[in-house]
Amino acid sequence: MTFRSVYQGFVFTDCSTRTEDGRFRARVAIMSLEGTRTRSQRFIDLEIVPSQTAAIERITAVARAWIDTEIDKDPLSLPTNFSEFQ
Secondary structure: OOOEEEEOOEEEEEOOEEOOOOOEEEEEEEEEEEOOEEEEEEEEEEEEEOOHHHHHHHHHHHHHHHHHHHOOOOOOOOOOOOOOOO
């Protein structure tokens, strides 16, 4: 089962994998959507946790914290020599 959530216009998805000893390596994919296309993506590998529930709790906390710090930044903005329209 894959966990997916929307937070402040971003979608984050649990990409955790089970390790050989039955624990989970917590991983999250965070996407910023613009209409029907993906505007940006971020993949974050976290620590190994004892259960899938713990992995979901960890990725939710990390994804929300990352989104909160990145929400006002625009990674696609590039410097320009053009003047603004007035």
